[in-house]
Amino acid sequence: MAFLKAFGSYLPERIVTNAEIGARVGCDAEWIRNVSGIDERRFARDDESVTDLALRAATDCLERAKVHASELGMILVASGSWERQFPGPAASVANRLGLDSTPCLDMPMASAGSLFGISLASRLCASLGPILVIGAEKMSKVVEREPMERGVAILFGDGAGACLVHPSDGFARIVDCGLYSDGAYAEDLKLPFSSPLEMNGRSVILQASRKIPRAIATLLEQHRRRAADVGVFLMHQANQNLIARVAQALEVAEDKFYSNIKKFGNTSSASMLIAAAEWSTTNELAPGETLCFAAFGAGFHWGALLAEGSA
């Protein structure tokens, strides 16, 4: 058994509007809104690292969960924009939480990283204890690599999200997950070490539009649930138009998909948990009600996870 205990998040203070980013890549604010649903995003300060962002989200999550860092059995950190090749941010986050021997694992995954992290944690927490899953990204440094590319620059923002997966206590029991990967598309979305992010947007949209709803539908069917009965969908905030497509494919209202992409843009592996943290501040899952996570990203990796409100 595994439970979702709490979420947490951190967004840097600096707001970057469509007008500001558009001026740098030669497009207007309205066009950005139309193609992505994004109005603004946050950029971290130069002296804020991925570890800094991750730590702030971790602290927020632990405070909301009323769990002390010393109780953690493991920390998982997903990030596709980590500043160096190794070591990754996980051990540094643990160190700054005051831990000196808790096992940590870095997941060098972009958009689907948090989903894979929660899924992994749900299988490990019975033996290791509570696991803190973090997605943290400083995409501004990726976006600003020259030459800046319009289709990439308008989408991304910085931020971090966290989720505490607990073996015996939480507001929702994790029911099951379905995870998938297909390396045939590895070249369609990639971030080389020092050159700009390369994205075949058409391929990403085409595959994501099919694979996300299918992953959700398959999982729901396996557990004899209907999309219409899901209380909330918390999906990777990639593009509002994609979220709308997924809702349409599942034949559910778009507003069942919680969205904050308008304010924060696409924060890659952090976005699903940032959305979850914001959703959880003003919403509750009723006992038995279904929550559905879904994500898709570079790899391609994709999948869905179901949780059910605790009694």
Added chain:
Amino acid sequence: MDKRKQILEIIRAVAGKEPTVAPDESLFDSGVLDSFGLQDLVTGLEKSFGVKIPDSDLTPRKFDSIERIEEYLEEHGK
């Protein structure tokens, strides 16, 4: 119905406008379809021609022009 006519009808329905594009011209670079329109185009082709297009065939290049769509359908016996 003539295959090309049928393809043009699907493109017209997806684009919401008359597709003024040469048969070998890119539907995307010419602005007839956007990235999301491609998914609708594929769904339309599956329904109209009774063909199941697997994920592995879902590359923009295969559906980039009217001629390429015709080629794909011919390869799949349609």
